[in-house]
Amino acid sequence: MRRFTLPLGLLCCLLTVGALAFILTAPAQVASQARPAGAPAELKVGFVDFLSGPAVLFGASGKNTAEWIVDKWNKEGGIRGVKVKLVIVDEAGGPDKQVTEFRRLALDEKVDTVVGFTSSATCLAIAPVAEELKVLTVVHICGTRRLTEERPLKYVFRTSNHQAADSVMLARYVLSVKPDVKTIAGANEDYAWGRDSWDDFKASMLRLKPDVKVTAELWTKIQAGEYSAEISKLLVAKPDVVHSTFWAAGLITFIKQGAPRGLFKDSLVALSVAEQSLQDLKKEMPDGVIVAPRATPGYFLYPDPAKNPLQKEFVEGIKARYGRYPEYAYHRTYQAFAGLRAAYEKAIDQGGGKWPKTEDVTKAFEGLTWQTPYGTITMRADHQAVHGGLVGLTKFNPQYGFPTLDRMATFQAEEIMPPVGVKSPDWIAQLKK
Amino acid sequence: MRQLTTIAMDGTVFAAILFLISVGLTLVFGVLRILNVAHGGLYAFGAFTATTLAMRLLDLGANPYFTYLMLLVAPVIVGVIAGPLIERVFLQRVYGRAEAIQLLLTFSIFLILDDLIKLIWGTKPLFVSAPYTLLGEFSLSGIRYSWYQVVLIAVAILFGGALVWAVRGTRIGKIAVSVINDREISQAIGINVNRVYMGSFTLGAFCAALGGALIAPTIAVAPGFAVDATVLAFAVIAIGGMGNLEGAALGALIVGLLRAMAVHLFPEADLVVIYLAMIVVLVIRPQGLFGQVELRRI
Numbered sequence: 194m195r196r197f198t199l200p201l202g203l204l205c206c207l208l209t210v211g212a213l214a215f216i217l218t219a220p221a222q223v224a225s226q227a228r229p230a231g232a233p234a235e236l237k238v239g240f241v242d243f244l245s246g247p248a249v250l251f252g253a254s255g256k257n258t259a260e261w262i263v264d265k266w267n268k269e270g271g272i273r274g275v276k277v278k279l280v281i282v283d284e285a286g287g288p289d290k291q292v293t294e295f296r297r298l299a300l301d302e303k304v305d306t307v308v309g310f311t312s313s314a315t316c317l318a319i320a321p322v323a324e325e326l327k328v329l330t331v332v333h334i335c336g337t338r339r340l341t342e343e344r345p346l347k348y349v350f351r352t353s354n355h356q357a358a359d360s361v362m363l364a365r366y367v368l369s370v371k372p373d374v375k376t377i378a379g380a381n382e383d384y385a386w387g388r389d390s391w392d393d394f395k396a397s398m399l400r401l402k403p404d405v406k407v408t409a410e411l412w413t414k415i416q417a418g419e420y421s422a423e424i425s426k427l428l429v430a431k432p433d434v435v436h437s438t439f440w441a442a443g444l445i446t447f448i449k450q451g452a453p454r455g456l457f458k459d460s461l462v463a464l465s466v467a468e469q470s471l472q473d474l475k476k477e478m479p480d481g482v483i484v485a486p487r488a489t490p491g492y493f494l495y496p497d498p499a500k501n502p503l504q505k506e507f508v509e510g511i512k513a514r515y516g517r518y519p520e521y522a523y524h525r526t527y528q529a530f531a532g533l534r535a536a537y538e539k540a541i542d543q544g545g546g547k548w549p550k551t552e553d554v555t556k557a558f559e560g561l562t563w564q565t566p567y568g569t570i571t572m573r574a575d576h577q578a579v580h581g582g583l584v585g586l587t588k589f590n591p592q593y594g595f596p597t598l599d600r601m602a603t604f605q606a607e608e609i610m611p612p613v614g615v616k617s618p619d620w621i622a623q624l625k626k
Numbered sequence: 627m628r629q630l631t632t633i634a635m636d637g638t639v640f641a642a643i644l645f646l647i648s649v650g651l652t653l654v655f656g657v658l659r660i661l662n663v664a665h666g667g668l669y670a671f672g673a674f675t676a677t678t679l680a681m682r683l684l685d686l687g688a689n690p691y692f693t694y695l696m697l698l699v700a701p702v703i704v705g706v707i708a709g710p711l712i713e714r715v716f717l718q719r720v721y722g723r724a725e726a727i728q729l730l731l732t733f734s735i736f737l738i739l740d741d742l743i744k745l746i747w748g749t750k751p752l753f754v755s756a757p758y759t760l761l762g763e764f765s766l767s768g769i770r771y772s773w774y775q776v777v778l779i780a781v782a783i784l785f786g787g788a789l790v791w792a793v794r795g796t797r798i799g800k801i802a803v804s805v806i807n808d809r810e811i812s813q814a815i816g817i818n819v820n821r822v823y824m825g826s827f828t829l830g831a832f833c834a835a836l837g838g839a840l841i842a843p844t845i846a847v848a849p850g851f852a853v854d855a856t857v858l859a860f861a862v863i864a865i866g867g868m869g870n871l872e873g874a875a876l877g878a879l880i881v882g883l884l885r886a887m888a889v890h891l892f893p894e895a896d897l898v899v900i901y902l903a904m905i906v907v908l909v910i911r912p913q914g915l916f917g918q919v920e921l922r923r924i
Contacts, residue, residue, distance in 0.1 A: 245849070246849070247848060409893070412894060416854070422636040425636050425890070426632075442847070442851060445753055446844070453759050454771065454772060
């Protein structure tokens with residue numbers, strides 16, 4: 194008997210060790226089997242957003258999402274086995290500095306792609322540089338329509354609606370909740386974002402209801418922080434509807450100063466970016482204010498996370514890691530990264546399993562439709578992605594301790610974004626109800 | 627008529643805010659002859675400290691009226707800690723040196739304070755409502771205003787008056803004026819000039835922080851919010867005359883009323899009107915409205 198137990202014991206040990214070795218190295222083996230030919234050791238992705246200054250609210254959301262999604266992908270093995278490495282850069286400092294940083298990312302850090310850019314000024318400045326250096330650049334938030342409407346792009350893509358969609362969506366929604374509106378006014382910041390947003394809202398309103406009168410157009414400094422005089426002017430003018438694209442601390446201050454003085458009772462106020470600040474405002478935000486996550490197809494409660502596993506994973510994942518429900522900046526960052534991954538995977542498949550060149554990825558990106566927690570997005574041939582938009586009225590929700598959206602309305606991409614080849618002002622001038 | 631009343635009210639409210647922002651800056655320049663760019667950082671520190679103290683107080687369930695006490699306690703804390711620290715450790719090394727060096731130093735301190743704020747409080751906007759909404763609202767010509775705005779006007783007038791009395795009417799104030807006029811003679815007659823400088827800077831820091839603390843209930847404080855306030859403060863004291871308290875009050879009133887008029891009558895000019903006023907004043911009277919022409923000492 195003893196002659197058989199020793200080899201049997203040894204055999205069992207060997208089998209166990211072998212099994213363990215196989216189990217422990219299996220993912221690597223599977224990955225290395227699935228790794229496309231010619232794949233780099235890692236995919237270097239530059240991420241640029243505001244990590245300082247007043248727009249840090251956007252940058253924090255963007256950075257959080259970027260880290261969350263990249264960690265998730267890397268835990269699951271990366272993009273077809275290739276892990277992703279983030280190189281995070283602060284968008285603060287102005288367009289000139291960002292052009293230098295972009296060159297540094299491309300030429301020194303040798304990133305494969307750059308994702309980011311919240312400021313319209315920055316994205317307009319770096320687009321020609323990205324084209325010149327032939328770096329795949331995925332713009333996630335920057336709103337100016339000029340990025341994709343004024344010149345043909347080869348390497349630059351925008352994965353979210355531009356700012357005309359916010360304005361058209363708000364105009365349509367205002368008319369649905371207040372069809373008898375007679376007077377409108379605007380309180381916006383005096384730069385491209387505020388100017389273009391108000392121009393498009395005003396043009397949409399006048400196109401859809403020509404007898405509307407504009408009773409005040411107010412312009413403040415970016416993040417002015419003192420709006421008493423503007424609020425007085427609005428209280429004097431008493432418009433039916435007030436449009437504002439104030440954001441972050443400036444928006445909170447505007448609401449703080451305006452609500453006690455009855456601004457939100459006298460007028461129906463439409464705030465295109467306010468969804469981002471609902472969790473900060475809590476009880477300060479009055480009920481019955483038109484609020485949107487810009488023209489994004491959903492927010493953390495819409496569509497239904499209970500029925501939508503991707504949304505549930507995203508919302509719960511972000512809340513668990515950062516203590517905050519994802520707002521529109523989180524989602525637009527997700528849109529960008531998810532689109533980037535979908536483009537790479539399509540390019541790999543189209544290339545027969547080889548790791549694609551940049552031009553293969555850009556070709557794959559055009560016409561691509563991909564899934565996000567709140568719905569699908571399609572990238573058009575002009576490198577502008579389109580998707581639907583959600584808007585509603587604030588209503589304090591005791592379950593969350595901050596207002597959520599009531600009387601929601603969703604708009605299809607065709608209702609709020611101009612078609613390919615048509616400039617937004619021209620399209621708005623022909624808007625149909 | 628209604629428009630006139632609204633413009634007057636808005637202008638005066640904004641003037642009060644501007645005065646509270648700029649009085650510390652003009653005071654420090656008046657005594658130390660240093661343009662203290664770090665003023666904005668101290669202003670921000672005052673705002674953040676006051677907001678945090680008020681929020682904590684409310685979290686503990688205290689009577690909301692005690693938040694007004696926090697608006698006074700916060701600037702004392704900031705002034706007493708930051709004032710002597712900055713003056714003794716940094717500023718005293720650049721007295722009498724080239725102005726460019728002094729500016730660079732105070733600008734660096736401003737940047738350090740800005741980053742310190744981010745380190746301590748993070749990047750999210752902070753705000754507290756109770757002090758602003760507690761006193762309720764009233765109607766003036768059919769437009770609602772908050773009583774807190776009236777409190778700001780009253781505090782600005784009282785505080786300005788107290789400062790003028792302190793400088794003109796008290797022994798310490800007269801000693802400070804002596805140091806302003808001639809440092810060496812003052813030293814020669816036995817005045818402790820170093821202590822006067824430290825005291826003046828600490829008072830200036832307190833004023834900056836007080837401005838921030840009083841304005842904090844009306845806004846959401848976030849990193850970087852003080853930059854605009856600092857630029858406005860410079861414009862106000864340039865108009866009124868650097869180093870002159872009455873000048874700061876007049877400069878604040880001019881800028882406040884001009885801005886209110888612009889918002890109500892020509893909104894497009896809102897951003898430009900303040901700096902246009904500054905240019906006009908400086909072209910006609912380069913030392914500002916109440917400023918003294920500086921005589922060169924050999």
